[in-house]
Amino acid sequence: MSNGSDRSAGHPANRIAGLAVAALGGALLLWIIPANTDSTGSGWLRPDTIPTICAWAFVLLGLVQCARPRGDLQPVGDDIVIVVAAATASVIALWAMGRVGFLPVAPVFAGVLVALFRERRPACIAGAVLGAPAVTYLVVRVLLDRPLP
Structure with missing residues (x-):
């Protein structure tokens, strides 16, 4: 018997949103960042370092959202x-x-x-x-x- 407070199941839209964020991170890593950053390594930080870190965060956090959705998305x-x-x-x-x-x-x-x-x-x-x-x-x-x- 559920009292409406069971948040373990999550809403399917939360899983879909997590997959979409992870897919965006994958697209950033595979196509968008390589196509839009210089390959020159001037300075102590390569131009693709921060975007790549952010893209990996999208992938990881999107997969976490997909695996462990919380709450209801309405x-x-x-x-x-x-x-x-x-x-x-x-x-x-x-x-x-x-x-x-x-x-x-x-x-x-x-x-x-x-x-x-x-x-x-x-x-x-x-x-x-x-x-x-x-x-x-x-x-x-x-x-x-x-x-x-």
Whole structure:
């Protein structure tokens, strides 16, 4: 007899989502990273090192999600709208970065995401809008000496 709190079974959509994330990690490792990174080894860190680590994390965490799903996945209409709006904002931000560059677009894009996700804590807003683009710029441009759009 179940009281509705049994979370061990998980929802099949959680397993599918885990497989999709693992497949994305595999695609990154097999095709996307090799096709989009330089093979030059200037500096102390090769250009594909961090993307490869992230791709392996996608594979591992996706498989964990597939093997051990938790909870129930039942998105409501508002959640779907937020996901579609975030995906649309991402495409627009990528296009805008190609036109005007990373520094002007990244804080605006982060602000749009913060608003979409209804974040209200000032420290989190400042961290997302100012901190994340600044850290990204410092790591990529200064430490790795790689170009940003």
